[in-house]
Amino acid sequence: EAQVTQNPRYLITVTGKKLTVTCSQNMNHEYMSWYRQDPGLGLRQIYYSMNVEVTDKGDVPEGYKVSRKEKRNFPLILESPSPNQTSLYFCASSNGQARTQYFGPGTRLLVL
Amino acid sequence: AQSVTQPDIHITVSEGASLELRCNYSYGATPYLFWYVQSPGQGLQLLLKYFSGDTLVQGIKGFEAEFKRSQSSFNLRKPSVHWSDAAEYFCAVGTNNAGNMLTFGGGTRLMVKP
Numbered sequence: 001e002a003q004v005t006q007n008p009r010y011l012i013t014v015t016g017k018k019l020t021v022t023c024s025q026n027m028n029h030e031y032m033s034w035y036r037q038d039p040g041l042g043l044r045q046i047y048y049s050m051n052v053e054v055t056d057k058g059d060v061p062e063g064y065k066v067s068r069k070e071k072r073n074f075p076l077i078l079e080s081p082s083p084n085q086t087s088l089y090f091c092a093s094s095n096g097q098a099r100t101q102y103f104g105p106g107t108r109l110l111v112l
Numbered sequence: 113a114q115s116v117t118q119p120d121i122h123i124t125v126s127e128g129a130s131l132e133l134r135c136n137y138s139y140g141a142t143p144y145l146f147w148y149v150q151s152p153g154q155g156l157q158l159l160l161k162y163f164s165g166d167t168l169v170q171g172i173k174g175f176e177a178e179f180k181r182s183q184s185s186f187n188l189r190k191p192s193v194h195w196s197d198a199a200e201y202f203c204a205v206g207t208n209n210a211g212n213m214l215t216f217g218g219g220t221r222l223m224v225k226p
Contacts (some may be wrong), residue, residue, distance in 0.1 A: 048213065100158060
């Protein structure tokens, strides 16, 4: 089944404790992206990657890092999480040509 | 930069009634337009998309949307709502930029009365 998976689905952590949210897709898509969803703001893009080893900032990149060492994986790294990063995070992938993005199930993060 | 506005934060309709969710966008060129639905605790599912051609687009679950360039709108419609349609709906605009970024509206939460 074609899908985007994220782990973990739920995470509670404390300020300053580094964490990684994994994202993997099995559709051989070149393009991958991370969004955060906050009430009333819809989804905002954090980072995106056009291909392996090619990443760039989206609208709200501060406090986040990403890497793209393999085509299928695009982890999101919070090196020193803060409470304002409490949010619902979505990973998405696309083959680019279709401009249609397929979303993972989301990761709900609470930073205390 | 592009932007998307969904004027209605909450909408309540009776089961069986018709539905229209509004979406207005701002973008200098011809946009790619999408509607996604998010059920409680779920990810986003694509309902339909518009790239070019016929301005009336059919999607899944009986939804349709009409692109009106003169009004910069892409409203979502369904002739008869089912209780299972209760969810949050997001309109999004995509562009030709290298980032392939989707810009989302703030969402409209739909409640369905029995």
